[in-house]
Amino acid sequence: MGLDLKPLVTPASLKLPELTGKVVAIDAYNTIYQFLSIIRGPTGEPLANSKGEITSHLSGLFYRNANLLGDNIKLVYVFDGKANELKMAEIQRRSQLKKEATEKYQLAVEEGRIEDARKYGIRTAVLTDKMVEESKKLLSYLGIPYIQAPSDGEAAAAYLTRRELAFAAASQDYDSILFGAKKLVRNLAISGKRKVPNRNVYIDVEPEIFEHDKVLQEIGLTHEQLIDVGILIGTDFNPGGFPGIGPKTALKLIKENGKLENVEKIKHLLPKMPYQEIRDIFLKPEVPKVDRIDFGEVNREKVLDFLCVDKSFSADRVSSTLDKLQKSIANRSQSLEQWFG
DNA sequence: CACCCTAA
């Protein structure tokens, strides 16, 4: 279920123009997984090409990136590497949930319960190695660089903000804050419409930004203490956290006691928990070797060939999106030439 | 999710 810091931190609203000219390091798995879950037909089936290969992730990546690039936002995608041993329990838990959702989904489809089919279909999304390769391919055709993280993508994205190679990290998860991202952007999207789970209702979801310094100031803790709060609530490395302790209680306990070791009511549980190792995952994560990020250019032919020939996208739609993008890029360099040329 | 068309 991830790290639930939401009740403890207050976002500032963010308008996309504020990111103009800035580098944003995107949590690739988080983003692609979101597309795979949400971009589906009415009965919960993902988009697919004529060969039956899923294309939801490519649709999401193409249209969103085209828009963000058109707004002159510089993107770098960060892919997860090898998962930490401590994450295995969470990975298995998720895979079990998917298995259950898949059974419910198939039953709902057979019985013609369309809304249920959609609800469960969303939970069945599995991100395969092939999809990752296809995503990287599309990114490279769009001129968008990507970085392969040695372990957690969020840790690598946070590192890029620390190195000032990126202005912000973008992810839906709050882990980036524990990894020390200077800034975290959530809801980085074009349309603000988002489906609320379990209901056929759409609400406006605005992009929001969290600044690391302000977060610590707001809750009155050090970074190390915030990590302890996270461990109490539960992270990917200790799913569920400690029984009976939610975000509010966790914050109270660390404020009163300073650190995990001093919290009386969990003293009997601490020895069974590798909390020092988890602290180190957040404080001293493995990070990629990066000194600079090279931004590329759109390769129109490759994009068209890949999406329209290979993946059955509509040539009209793809080329008109590319037209729009290339036009805004051309306008940009033209206005630069007026100043400097 | 994002696009596109239609209605008001």
Place this chain on the structure above:
DNA sequence: TTAGGGTGG
């Protein structure tokens, strides 16, 4: 111009 609903693949 904006809101709502269907469609994309």
